[in-house]
Amino acid sequence: MIIFPAIDLYDKKAVRLYKGDYQNMTVYSENPIEIARDFEATGATHIHMVDLEGAKDGTTPNLDIVSQVANETSLFVEIGGGIRDMATVEKYLLAGVGRVILGTAAVTNPEFLKEAVTKYGDKIAVGADVKDGFIAIKGWLEKSEKTLEDFLCDMQNIGVKYIICTDISKDGAMHGTNLELYKKISQKYSMNITASGGVSSLDDVKKLREMNIYGAIIGKAYYIGAIDLKDALEAAK
Numbered sequence: 001m002i003i004f005p006a007i008d009l010y011d012k013k014a015v016r017l018y019k020g021d022y023q024n025m026t027v028y029s030e031n032p033i034e035i036a037r038d039f040e041a042t043g044a045t046h047i048h049m050v051d052l053e054g055a056k057d058g059t060t061p062n063l064d065i066v067s068q069v070a071n072e073t074s075l076f077v078e079i080g081g082g083i084r085d086m087a088t089v090e091k092y093l094l095a096g097v098g099r100v101i102l103g104t105a106a107v108t109n110p111e112f113l114k115e116a117v118t119k120y121g122d123k124i125a126v127g128a129d130v131k132d133g134f135i136a137i138k139g140w141l142e143k144s145e146k147t148l149e150d151f152l153c154d155m156q157n158i159g160v161k162y163i164i165c166t167d168i169s170k171d172g173a174m175h176g177t178n179l180e181l182y183k184k185i186s187q188k189y190s191m192n193i194t195a196s197g198g199v200s201s202l203d204d205v206k207k208l209r210e211m212n213i214y215g216a217i218i219g220k221a222y223y224i225g226a227i228d229l230k231d232a233l234e235a236a237k
Contacts (some may be wrong), residue, residue, distance in 0.1 A: 001209040001236040004048035004078070004194065005039045005229055006219040007032050007069075009062040016220050017052065020136075020168055028223045036069040041230045047075040048164075048217045050198075054082025055103070063095060070096030080127050080164070084109070089116055093123060101164060103127035104137040107144050107151070110158070117159050125162035125194075126155050130181070136168060152189050163189075164217070167197040177204045183211050200226055205235040 007014045010025065014032040029035050036048040039047055047069065051062045055102060059082060070077045079092055080101030092100050099122070106113045106126045116124045128151055130138045135146045146154075148165075165185060167178040178199040188191045194215035195208050201221070208216050215237065221227040 001205075001213055002046050002194075002215040003044060003205070003229070003232050003236045004046045004215055004217045005044050005222055006048040006217050007035055008052055008219070009081075012062060012065055015052065016223060022052070022056070025221070026223075031069050033072065034063050035073060039229065040073045040075055043233050045074075045076060047073075047077050048194075049077060049079045051079065051081035055080070056082070058082040058084045058088075058089060060088060063091065065115060066092065066097060067095035070098075078125060078164075080125075083144050085112065086115065086119075089120065089124075093120070099125050099162065101127050102127045103129060103138045106155070106160075107135055107137050107146060110154070110223055113160075114158055114174070121159075122161050123159065125164055126159065126160050128152060128155075128163050128165045130166065131168045148185070148217050149188075152185060153234070156189055156191055160191060162192045162196045162214070164194045164196050164215075167198065171196075175182055176200055177208070178218075179204070179207055179211075182208060182213055186211055186213055202227065202235050205232050209236050221226070 012033050013027050014029040015025050015027050053061045066079050076098040078099040079097050083102055084105040089100050130148050131143050135144045135151050137144050182195045192214035195213055196217040198220050199216050
């Protein structure tokens with residue numbers, strides 16, 4: 001299983017939100033590239049990045065930092081947040097990013113998603129952000145009419161290979177991840193599932209690995225010292 005330590009970007013800083021609430025933001029570093037270098041030095045091979053400003057308004061205000069991480073470390077970078085057209089997909093891929101995550105656009109603009117998957121294949125992932133069983137969009141500020149199961153069926157039919165599934169109720173709460181959810185969807189669908197939201201202990205990491213989940217994102221638990229990244233990388237093997 002791949003461990004994706006996470007950096008969420010806002011105003012060129014590394015931050016975390018609590019359950020997706022922009023009013024409840026903690027700044028962890030003024031220098032995200034240093035955090036990425038720490039991840040690399042610890043042995044991480046991948047990194048999950050989110051542009052929280054982009055998620056709200058569909059822009060790329062932190063592109064230079066993402067590009068710096070992609071080009072100045074050996075980490076495989078995946079980035080999400082506000083990617084709603086082909087020009088933005090291409091901008092990130094040209095900047096050295098390995099995989100681009102479509103969230104809101106995958107729900108609201110399936111034609112764009114199909115075009116991106118047709119053109120870029122494995123370089124496209126889709127974020128399935130779940131709130132009360134439905135897919136949330138626009139930086140988790142709105143709930144769509146799509147249930148998670150219907151949405152994942154659609155994604156599989158379109159040919160999406162990578163899904164990052166977040167249970168919003170668990171995100172940043174440090175009460176453990178939704179193991180039942182990941183077990184259910186990993187058995188039902190043939191896509192590569194990355195668990196996101198509430199991965200807060202080595203036990204979570206081990207249980208996800210035992211399910212043969214593709215990846216796990218570690219965010220807040222790393223920043224507050226609840227999970228040692230080296231231990232998590234070892235537990236994921």
